[in-house]
Amino acid sequence: MSRNICEKELGPGLTRRGFLKGCALAAAALGLSDELIPRLVEAAASSKRPSVVWLHFQECTGCTEGLLRASHPDIGRLILDIISLDYHETVQAAAGNQAEEILKETITREKGKFICVVEGAIPTRDGGIYCKIGGRTALEIVKDVAPKAAAVVAIGTCASFGGVQAAHPNPTGAKGVGEILGKPVVNIPGCPPNPIAFLGTVLHLLTFKRLPELDRLGRPLFAYGRKNHDQCERRAHFDEGRFVEQFGDENHKKGYCLYKVGCKGPVTYANCPAVRFNDVGVWPVGAGHGCIGCTEPDFWDTCSPFYERLPGIRVPGGGGVITDADSVGKKILGITAVAAGIHAAAGIGKRLTKGSK
Amino acid sequence: MYEKHLAWGVLFRIFHWAFALSIVFLVVTGLYIHSPWTNSVIEGSRSFPMAEMRHVHFIAAYCFMGAVFLRIYLWFFGNRQEKFWDSAPVTGRNIRNLFSTVTYYLYIKDEHEPRLGHNCLAGTVYIVTIVIAFFQILSGLYLLFPESTFWQGVGLSIFGTQQEARFYHFLTMWYFLIFVLVHLYILIWNDIRDPEGLISSIFCGKKFFEKGALDNK
Numbered sequence: 001m002s003r004n005i006c007e008k009e010l011g012p013g014l015t016r017r018g019f020l021k022g023c024a025l026a027a028a029a030l031g032l033s034d035e036l037i038p039r040l041v042e043a044a045a046s047s048k049r050p051s052v053v054w055l056h057f058q059e060c061t062g063c064t065e066g067l068l069r070a071s072h073p074d075i076g077r078l079i080l081d082i083i084s085l086d087y088h089e090t091v092q093a094a095a096g097n098q099a100e101e102i103l104k105e106t107i108t109r110e111k112g113k114f115i116c117v118v119e120g121a122i123p124t125r126d127g128g129i130y131c132k133i134g135g136r137t138a139l140e141i142v143k144d145v146a147p148k149a150a151a152v153v154a155i156g157t158c159a160s161f162g163g164v165q166a167a168h169p170n171p172t173g174a175k176g177v178g179e180i181l182g183k184p185v186v187n188i189p190g191c192p193p194n195p196i197a198f199l200g201t202v203l204h205l206l207t208f209k210r211l212p213e214l215d216r217l218g219r220p221l222f223a224y225g226r227k228n229h230d231q232c233e234r235r236a237h238f239d240e241g242r243f244v245e246q247f248g249d250e251n252h253k254k255g256y257c258l259y260k261v262g263c264k265g266p267v268t269y270a271n272c273p274a275v276r277f278n279d280v281g282v283w284p285v286g287a288g289h290g291c292i293g294c295t296e297p298d299f300w301d302t303c304s305p306f307y308e309r310l311p312g313i314r315v316p317g318g319g320g321v322i323t324d325a326d327s328v329g330k331k332i333l334g335i336t337a338v339a340a341g342i343h344a345a346a347g348i349g350k351r352l353t354k355g356s357k
Numbered sequence: 358m359y360e361k362h363l364a365w366g367v368l369f370r371i372f373h374w375a376f377a378l379s380i381v382f383l384v385v386t387g388l389y390i391h392s393p394w395t396n397s398v399i400e401g402s403r404s405f406p407m408a409e410m411r412h413v414h415f416i417a418a419y420c421f422m423g424a425v426f427l428r429i430y431l432w433f434f435g436n437r438q439e440k441f442w443d444s445a446p447v448t449g450r451n452i453r454n455l456f457s458t459v460t461y462y463l464y465i466k467d468e469h470e471p472r473l474g475h476n477c478l479a480g481t482v483y484i485v486t487i488v489i490a491f492f493q494i495l496s497g498l499y500l501l502f503p504e505s506t507f508w509q510g511v512g513l514s515i516f517g518t519q520q521e522a523r524f525y526h527f528l529t530m531w532y533f534l535i536f537v538l539v540h541l542y543i544l545i546w547n548d549i550r551d552p553e554g555l556i557s558s559i560f561c562g563k564k565f566f567e568k569g570a571l572d573n574k
Contacts, residue, residue: 004474024471188571239405239408315403316405316408316409316412317408317412318407321408321411321412321415322415322501324412325411325412325416325419326415328414328416328419329416329418329419329422330419331421332416332420332422332423333419333423333426334421334428335423336422336423336424336426337426339368339371339427340368340427340430340434341432342558343366343368343434347434
């Protein structure tokens with residue numbers, strides 16, 4: 001990890017320290033040993049930056065915003081520094097025909113080498129007329145661009161699984177990229193996803209020349225391999241039966257488990273509790289709001305109402321270990337007192353009837 | 358000729374079995390909690406070995422508490438054999454019995470003094486056991502309610518920190534294990550040496566003595 005390389009290659013605004021920090025963060029998220037960080041850094045600092053075409057369809061640009069406006073700018077800058085972002089509607093300077101020319105030129109010049117990132121769902125109903133860019137439908141664009149790419153990355157739940165516009169009744173017939181292309185793509189779902197998941201995927205690709213291991217839904221296992229519930233800092237309260245009954249109550253102030261007010265952590269695969277957001281260590285549950293399951297397919301339909309308790313989740317001991325044991329314990333002690341009372345009453349009764357001790 | 362005498366009331370027998378069975382559950386689950394041997398891979402959203410063990414432990418603990426409460430009640434309001442004074446080494450009759458029982462158990466003397474209630478050696482050990490059980494309950498409640506300022510006050514003044522309380526709680530468990538072994542050994546030994554229906558007395562409440570053996574007692 002030569003100091004010279006880092007200083008020479010870094011773009012303006014990204015310090016060496018920030019660069020290394022971002023690489024170390026990504027390595028940690030990927031679960032790599034620290035011995036591999038130098039390899040990650042070499043790959044990230046390489047002058048051969050992969051060309052990236054970033055397509056926007058039915059979306060809110062929240063994923064891009066989440067990436068670029070992280071409170072600590074290093075991750076966003078790092079991503080922009082290790083890739084050559086040739087086409088990105090939000091940040092590019094070009095517009096109109098000029099922009100479309102760049103897209104055409106890039107996918108011809110970098111054919112089979114560029115990374116295609118898709119943000120937003122693709123409407124399919126009525127020939128896909130509900131989302132058009134430069135006169136072409138989203139469907140036409142993605143079918144033109146994606147097959148020429150070395151890898152397709154769907155960023156955000158919309159591009160991965162359709163997102164909010166695919167929610168019932170899905171008026172525009174919105175679908176995720178993987179479904180449109182009929183082939184596996186890397187899905188980085190989340191609303192928005194954690195930038196670290198994207199950074200980790202790109203760095204993995206650059207360092208090891210292959211995609212990270214994926215789950216059955218195309219999500220990188222390093223970020224989506226475990227459930228939020230199983231990594232949650234409030235998990236102990238779930239097991240013991242200490243729940244928030246309604247927002248703002250005493251238990252909520254104490255930071256108890258949000259399961260009863262609708263937390264979807266028990267069915268959501270993500271690494272939010274471990275990686276957290278915005279470099280300040282926050283995530284929804286940490287801020288007192290339940291997980292809404294935003295990394296899961298069709299979460300708008302299957303995880304709503306967001307503030308209703310998830311059915312069919314087994315709580316240890318029925319209502320939580322301590323809560324349940326306490327209620328059983330009160331009954332046991334009550335029965336004990338009753339037994340002693342009956343014993344005493346029988347003794348007194350006997351004494352009264354027989355008149356002897 | 359043997360005659361049948363009622364030694365133990367119903368409530369006393371309920372106490373005994375609640376105490377005995379809760380100790381079995383407490384020791385088994387307590388050993389698991391002390392040293393969980395299952396692979397943590399199965400600890401998760403569908404299987405909760407540690408949570409289940411703790412759940413059983415706490416419920417058994419409440420049974421244990423109820424049993425100890427009943428025993429203390431019976432010290433004062435039970436029948437003659439169940440009362441504190443009948444077997445505590447506080448009267449001349451009991452202290453003499455303590456020595457005669459020790460010499461009998463040590464094979465020094467062959468005469469066995471027939472008693473409807475506990476012999477004084479057993480009675481003394483049982484009283485010590487209830488006192489130890491009482492402290493075990495206190496340390497247990499201190500561990501169960503770590504956020505309660507009341508139990509924190511009790512626990513800190515008697516045991517120290519949570520970790521110290523946990524250590525004493527664990528050590529005390531061994532007292533109960535040793536107690537159970539010795540208790541069963543002496544019961545069987547007595548039943549063989551001097552049959553008076555000692556073991557069955559904790560089920561039916563009755564003991565059998567030769568006619569007139571208990572006179573003047």
